[in-house]
Amino acid sequence: MSATKPLASLSLDLDDKWTYLKTRGDRAWETLPSYLGVLIPRVLDFLSSRDLTITVFVVGQDAALRRNRDVLRSLAEAGHEVGNHSFRHEPWMHTYAPAEVEREIVIAEENIERATGRRPVGFRGPGFSLPPVALPILARRGYRYDASTFPTYLIPLARACYFMTANLTPDERRQRQSLGGTFTSGLRPITPYRWQTAAGPLLEIPVTTLPCLKVPIHASYLMCLATISPRLARWYFDLALWACRSAGTAPSLLLHPTDFLGCDDTHDLAFFPGMALPSEIKLELMSELIRRLSSVYTVVPLEEHARSLGRDASLPIARMEKEEAVPPPRPAYRKSA
Numbered sequence: 126m127s128a129t130k131p132l133a134s135l136s137l138d139l140d141d142k143w144t145y146l147k148t149r150g151d152r153a154w155e156t157l158p159s160y161l162g163v164l165i166p167r168v169l170d171f172l173s174s175r176d177l178t179i180t181v182f183v184v185g186q187d188a189a190l191r192r193n194r195d196v197l198r199s200l201a202e203a204g205h206e207v208g209n210h211s212f213r214h215e216p217w218m219h220t221y222a223p224a225e226v227e228r229e230i231v232i233a234e235e236n237i238e239r240a241t242g243r244r245p246v247g248f249r250g251p252g253f254s255l256p257p258v259a260l261p262i263l264a265r266r267g268y269r270y271d272a273s274t275f276p277t278y279l280i281p282l283a284r285a286c287y288f289m290t291a292n293l294t295p296d297e298r299r300q301r302q303s304l305g306g307t308f309t310s311g312l313r314p315i316t317p318y319r320w321q322t323a324a325g326p327l328l329e330i331p332v333t334t335l336p337c338l339k340v341p342i343h344a345s346y347l348m349c350l351a352t353i354s355p356r357l358a359r360w361y362f363d364l365a366l367w368a369c370r371s372a373g374t375a376p377s378l379l380l381h382p383t384d385f386l387g388c389d390d391t392h393d394l395a396f397f398p399g400m401a402l403p404s405e406i407k408l409e410l411m412s413e414l415i416r417r418l419s420s421v422y423t424v425v426p427l428e429e430h431a432r433s434l435g436r437d438a439s440l441p442i443a444r445m446e447k448e449e450a451v452p453p454p455r456p457a458y459r460k461s462a
């Protein structure tokens with residue numbers, strides 16, 4: 126690792142097949158169909174051959190199943206950070222009562238620790254759902270950071286597309302009304318800040334979107350572009366890296382299982398954007414993207430990114446109670462160590 130490169134963090138939300146089906150209202154989710162046995166060895170192989178360690182946000186329900194214990198433990202044994210991605214993976218978690226939010230976090234944490242041998246210190250809400258009450262719970266439980274915010278204006282558009290193809294009852298439709306966030310999610314900063322909570326401060330590391338325009342730059346979005354043209358996806362990612370460097374933003378990028386799985390692995394997710402591509406093409410593109418990212422940044426897990434930010438006294442402070450307060454923009458750029 127070169128000491129001269131700034132830091133970028135990389136994380137994978139380990140959404141299992143059943144979580145995609147559940148969000149879509151497909152009852153087949155109830156038997157908890159899984160691809161973790163294929164996905165995790167593939168991801169581990171990909172990362173180890175590039176000498177990378179990242180953060181993997183694990184869903185508590187998967188950690189609770191004996192069948193997943195070995196593959197989940199293999200993530201921690203390979204040196205990857207294991208984060209908490211809630212227990213039931215319900216992107217409408219922000220509609221829960223406070224006690225239910227706490228249960229989601231605590232039960233997931235206990236099961237993830239039991240399965241992997243590592244206690245999570247980072248949280249990402251399912252589908253970027255972040256109930257205000259989650260923040261003091263995380264701070265009180267000793268979490269170092271939250272990574273649930275996704276500052277983009279495109280969420281209402283993405284949600285409209287999702288509703289067009291989902292198979293939902295009127296109640297489920299109501300429950301998912303603010304799925305993924307609202308237009309105001311786009312007002313949130315793309316650079317890290319600290320939440321001020323009743324239980325003390327908690328670092329927030331947002332999923333990075335394109336500086337200024339705040340359009341997504343994570344791998345699943347690039348996979349969608351690649352269905353139009355792989356060259357377009359590469360060009361867009363280069364533009365994003367250039368914009369991050371110019372803005373002095375240390376990117377925190379996000380991966381999903383569907384970035385590593387193709388139509389040759391599963392047909393059940395054909396409704397998901399980018400799933401028309403075969404895994405070979407996806408892995409080639411992922412390889413290119415990681416090569417480009419690693420050429421300008423030292424790629425680390427979020428925990429390490431958080432540790433480096435922990436020393437930064439200039440981070441803005443935000444408060445989120447019932448009504449969310451948007452923190453002020455960061456006053457000046459400081460290069461990551």
Ligand SMILES: [Zn+2]
Nearest residue numbers: 138140251252
């Ligand atoms: Zn997820």
